[in-house]
Amino acid sequence: MNLPPIDRAHQNPNKIAIVATEGAFTYHNLLQTSAQIATKLLENIPDLQEQRVAFLIPSGFQYVATQWGIWRAGGIAVPLCVSHPRPELEYVIADSGAAIIIAHPDFEAVLRPIAEERNLRFILTSETLPSEVALLPEIDLTRRSLILYTSGTTGKPKGVVTTHENIQAQVTSLVSAWEWTSNDRILHVLPLHHIHGIINVLTCALWSGAECHMLSKFDAEIVGDRIIRGDLTLFMAVPTIYVKLITAWENADRDRQQKISAGCAKMRLMVSGSAALPVRVLEKWQNISGHFLLERYGMTEIGMALSNALHGERFAGYVGKPLPQVEVRLVDENGELVTPGTPGELQVKGAGVFREYWQKPSATAKAFRDSWFCTGDLAVVENDNYRILGRISVDIIKTGGYKVSALEIEEMLRTHPDIQDCAVVGVADAEWGERVCAALVLKSGSNLTLETLRSWAKERLATYKVPTKIQVVEELPRNAMGKVTKPNVAKLFDAI
Template sequence: MTNAAHLVWGHAVSSPSRLALREGEREWTFEQLRAAITDCMTQLRQRGVGRGDHVLVVLPTSAEFVIAYHALLALGATAVTVNTLSTVRELNYFLADAECTHVIGWHESQTAVTEAAEQAGLEAWILRPEAVGSTDEVLELAEVSSDDAAVLLYTSGTTGSPKGAVLTHRNLLACGKALSTALEVTADDAMGTALPLFHVFGQAAVMFTVYSVGASLTLLRPFDGAALLELAARHSLTAVAGVPTMWNAMLHADTKVTREDLSALRLASSGGAALPLKVAEAFKERFGAQVLDGYGLSETTGATTFSSPDNPRKEMSVGRAVPGVDIAILDDHGQPLPPGESGEVAVAGPVVMREYWKKPDKTAEVFHNGWFLTGDIGRMDEDGDLWIVDRKKDLVIRGGYNVYPREIEEVLYAHPAVLEAAVIGVSDERLGEELAAVVALHPGQELEPEELRTWLEERLAAYKVPRIYQQVDALVKGATGKILKRKIDREAIATSGARPSRVTR
């Protein structure tokens, strides 16, 4: 069976009473999880959802996300999972570009979802806890091809609008198999996370890794360092997944949890950005768990490399290729480079996306002789360990969230007072990188940083809004008139740029 939802169906038969999902005080065995997914399938069918439909999913980390997501895959539909902080403007784009026919939202953030759905002529199904029940009926999974779209994950580029990476049923299953093997996850494991499930890390690299082997998934929302540690201790979790800022928060959490309380915790899985080795070492010293770091993109289903229990992590390395995945370092002509030399990181294997949705030109740009070109600059050593040393893509990783400056710049240019704008990432001890906006105003215009931040907050998800602002007379440009971001003094802006507080109205 190629339908990725078959994992839950299979475990419901082979291990019906094994714990599958936990959130707060609510628990589901695999048999109960299949029953909940089946009930959700019935409700979705009643709303007209069927095979081939694209459904916008705006749900937080919750049991309802897991249930609705699997129900859509089971029906042969495609889940278009997006950030719950998305504004109406952003949701409008996703709805139109993905050609969505239905919308699923969450009761705590339904205003924007409902408004966007209405503007698109659609009715949003707003979920809340217990919105999905249970049934004794067992529905057949939709017959799908392994290359059929299971999910659309939107990822921006350095220019243009966000692109929808088409991940197939094969991609999701391959991700789960590769990472469960690399991390030595078995059915006896219990993994917890507070990661957003709409993101590839939570939804593919965690959820499918867990269900690939019939382990259990425990969810926490919202993230709190002490709370996640206490959750791990209370439920004897054997694994926890998070981004570097989460590990740093847990490392410094004010908690009574000790390494003895976490004696079951053998695996700490980190991704989303490079985790400083000193943080990993300090976490192991305090709590006893080994933190393993990895590298992956939405386009590679979140699975490319990972360090492993058998191969101690090297300083700032992101580990080796996971099973079934090949990596090469290519020069500017697409030719492989020897160990130690830096070039573009290229990936091949069953985790690589099918295409960018409705963007054949962009798809063609990132594939070369069977390789997916990541746009990241890296190097490998003789052992196959990978280092990411730079980025071709103008990407800022803020607290584990990928933020693409071009989208923010386009919004800045829409402000009537702004003449020129550049958004960059500057170093930040807590988040890894922080967003800074450098703007030049039209002659005679005045604009306070507080006003600009408020204006952006009305048009962008909160994590995309810069916290640092610098006004200049003009931005440095090259011979062609292109703004030269490399000429911007990032250190100076990080220390002297204005940091306006959020304005509430």
């Protein structure tokens, strides 16, 4: 059996698939180069039989051809993060049990020593590829295809294993919901070790026969230039990217501002995900671009589960309704279904849900209840739309007998004229169980005191939701996807 992305690529051989710093490449180029990479990986054996292949390649054609080459050889792709230091790269290579490492020459210095120490096969993307293509193995869709490592906010990252079948379900759900076609052209600015960049952007584009224009790294000026050309139909990013684009737009002259806004207006869809989108950012971007950003909800383990409507009304602060082929429910602490308007843990079922945590059977078993995946996120349904209240472990603060949503408090604090950004955490306290504490990034020249903030907040929030401690910081600690790392925020209050 040919893999669906490969079969689909054969339907559009002469169409442009990837545009990157290396040049423009057709679907035929992608099929040819990935087959050569698969041949090199196989090295006269018939099938990699799910050997793990870790690879570190900047965003571009080589990345995509390598990912496809690993799949076509029967391997499991383990993408590494270009911004990770050696210990984190080593952890993923060791935990996944990778047998082969593929590296772009830029990363040879860090990865070759790891390969030599572990006696692993090491391949550079600059090496000559075989001119003759081998007979490639038939790949069943139930085979493991990808191991992505979770951000590890509650301990060491776990390897999330998806099959080719899982990926097909995740992609077809989004292609249907967001009406992807071969006429689409998307600008790819996201990291490629994460589901958002790999599935929502890259794989959906290639599945649809669309063009994927890839930047090796995010640069607000380059993105602005690209939007001005006016030929993009889609754009997907995380909230921190929209914040940077807003800043760049505000710093631009009037002519450039108008050109960027006009380029945005020519797109059919702009999406935000991977972290909660502050309402203030949504509103500012709407004023600039004319787009009410489509927010959706997903996880590495499930793909995307919820989305605001492509057509029709969208609601600020909400993530919409279940996507095609996805079942969702909210349950209380006893596993009982909750009524609309009552918060509950979000649980998901569907063909897109991952197969397992790599070599962690007990963690895998613990993640499911009656075949439903337990996301660990608290949500509520209001007006038929889902609103995420936050991670049960880090965003739900239990203070003085009340359960409080950190995200709700953050949303309110961001409306304060002196606060640029913030993160709210619960810090253990003998009297209250947990105290509500806020790390604040203030606007330049501001000098906000706890006393002033508390009196302002008491007019807008129940007293038990008002922060009792604050820490002013230059910037909030974040991971590679721009998500605030709450455990690191909590550490800021250790000394207080």
